[in-house]
Amino acid sequence: MSLVDAHAHLTDKRFTGDLPAVLERATAQGVTRILTCGEDVASSTEALALDHPVLRFAAGIHPHRAASCDAAALARLRLLAADPRVVAIGEIGIDLSGLSAPVDAQERAFAAQLDLAASLGLPVVVHVRDAGDAARRIVDAARSRGMAVRGQLHCYSEGPREVAGWLARGFTLSFSGTVTYPKSDALRAAAREVPADRLLAETDAPYLAPQPVRGQRNEPAFVAHTLAAIAVLRGADSGALAVQLAANAAALFGPRWR
Template sequence: MLVDSHCHLDFPDFAADRGGIIARAKAADVGLMVTISTRVRKFDQIREIIEAYDNVYGSVGTHPHNAQEELDVTADDLIRLAEHPKIVAIGEAGLDYHYDNSPRDAQIQGLRAHIAAARTTGLPLVIHAREADEDMIAILEGETEKGAFPALLHCFSSGAELARRGVALGLYVSFSGILTFKNSQAIRDIAAEIPADRLLVETDAPYLAPVPHRGQTNEPAYTAHTASVLAEVRGWSREETARRTTENFARLFRKVPRSALGLEGEAAA
């Protein structure tokens, strides 16, 4: 089975047919999804979804676009909400210098609070990074010196240096439908070089639908298209790609029961 490690099932795009979307994902062998929080103040919507569907887990956090709105959200707030048994990650948080929807100092403050929560809980931090490679590298390396924390560079579209430095810090890297785009050869080249035990796949649905659905509303079932391109890039079969990315997900998202992923035994060290 495949895992969609990052989607937004709470977004209005999915409200009318959420059950159908989850059923289509299962039919496409996408057996588990993580619906990612973008506003802590809307956490109740995440909680409602993860409690309604056995194969959907969630995160808690504030997207950098919304950082200015939630500067009062503390690491302790995130830690408390992460006690829910199906909250398996912190974030998404990070830096987005493309849109700058929140001031950069607010984005940085939010990111540091999320790092502290990830360090305390041991849950992976889901990192959003866009056109902010130098600052992201500096923050991740500086914070790691204070104490390691698990993390994932999600929907990777940054430069090779951020990927290299992130992997050196122990981070994982997830690829979305961007990997399938005609003009994304540089991203495919990075995916070819990431260590095999650090790769994940995702949709970031409802955004960034992969080829052949580009331009449409994305949904978790389309994880299979990104996985197929990753298989081509790595020279793996589709089965091996599913096995490797699911094992990697299990290693990073340790709170998800391995039985929920069709895996046996204890999590890998």
């Protein structure tokens, strides 16, 4: 089984004490790649000090940290992206669920990092919470500026109706442990809608552990539970689905992923 965890945060302080054991459990489970995502310049820089063959990286500024996205920060991200293990700019996006940063700062940071990724020829890793319309509008504006936008929409959280709009905008849809939760019927309907070649599974570790380990600290090995749940709801064989999702990640993240 060749599993991919398409989105995690391994610099989170909850991994400080035992990251080697976490990575050991992941590889023992068959995980061959983990994308660990930055949330600001500091965490993106810190992540690159991690040295393990299973790891690939996204460098970026999360919407919660949007106020820190100035010209100096963008220049730092550009330097970090020169590391051949950096496969994407992320995570970036819009989050209107808690208003942890002003909306205008979030929109500016998202737009600037879409442009940065396009100028580097890299995909983006995008976080959208309670902000689908705003995020799609900003992606459309980038596309109309001539920017080639493609990437991962991580922890998909809208319904089946919004799937087509994201596919048309160049996104591959990544489902986290939330797709296994009893109340997530709309999410499961969405996961059935996504074409097999535009689908990913992720942990978003240390957050959002799937059933049946919900409530624990999440870790990359647990992506196996999410993949198995997606296989069941799509009527797919889990081994074949794992092969497909590994190929999808390689197609999206390109030569640096392999």
